[in-house]
Amino acid sequence: MILAMWSGPRNLSTAMMYAFGNRSDFHVVDEPFYAAYLARTDFEHPMRSEILASQSQDPRVVIEELTGPVPGNRPHAYHKHMSQHMIAGIPRDWIGSVANVFLIRHPARVVASFAAKYQNPTLPEIGFIQQVELYRQLVAEGHSAHVIDSADIRAAPELMLKRLCAALGIAFDPAMLSWPTGGHAQDGVWAPVWYDAVHNSTGFAGPEGPLPVLGRDAAALADAAMPAYEELAKDKI
Numbered sequence: 001m002i003l004a005m006w007s008g009p010r011n012l013s014t015a016m017m018y019a020f021g022n023r024s025d026f027h028v029v030d031e032p033f034y035a036a037y038l039a040r041t042d043f044e045h046p047m048r049s050e051i052l053a054s055q056s057q058d059p060r061v062v063i064e065e066l067t068g069p070v071p072g073n074r075p076h077a078y079h080k081h082m083s084q085h086m087i088a089g090i091p092r093d094w095i096g097s098v099a100n101v102f103l104i105r106h107p108a109r110v111v112a113s114f115a116a117k118y119q120n121p122t123l124p125e126i127g128f129i130q131q132v133e134l135y136r137q138l139v140a141e142g143h144s145a146h147v148i149d150s151a152d153i154r155a156a157p158e159l160m161l162k163r164l165c166a167a168l169g170i171a172f173d174p175a176m177l178s179w180p181t182g183g184h185a186q187d188g189v190w191a192p193v194w195y196d197a198v199h200n201s202t203g204f205a206g207p208e209g210p211l212p213v214l215g216r217d218a219a220a221l222a223d224a225a226m227p228a229y230e231e232l233a234k235d236k237i
Helices: 013-021 034-039 048-054 059-067 107-115 128-140 150-155 157-168 216-233
Strands: 002-007 026-030 076-082 099-104 146-149
Touching (some): 002 013, 013 076, 099 128, 099 157, 099 216
Parallel strands (some): 002 076, 002 099
């Protein structure tokens, strides 16, 4: 099975990659379209030049690698995708050929966390619109698509991972509940900027507290993302 996990930034996505990466039957891939995305935008992301040099900037080359044989002769692959990377020029015609899961998080939490590391984010940069577009595409084409909320995972990791594995038709592996500190061999070159918390972790953080209090602009951004979040949340497992 090739599993595409569609998320936005600051959304438990790295912890989920580590959970699947700690299974012996999965090969994991970290944000394979990041360089292709940056090459088609003028966003000054941290480590932009290093990212552009670290991956193919040709999305068709990336797609061929993602849909080809799984490295290491492992039976399954887990691809951590950022939904916001799927801009014009990044083909979407392949997503129905893989298993798809949509990892969601309340927009207020995403905006508060992302804005702490990236100034003045915009709606396209936090991925909610692209995420719901991809979900609608799969549904319209008659493909299955699963939705899981990061808050539910943090509240009950074993229960939610068991539900996710059941939905995907694979066995749950207790190894998914913890991982070694220090990162994963498949981390993207950008890991030093974004992954400090998960590098210091050995498992999922506990339940989240109250929603953060946002300033005017951040609150407006979160409000703009809410319809997409709510549409996906209606179908979460």
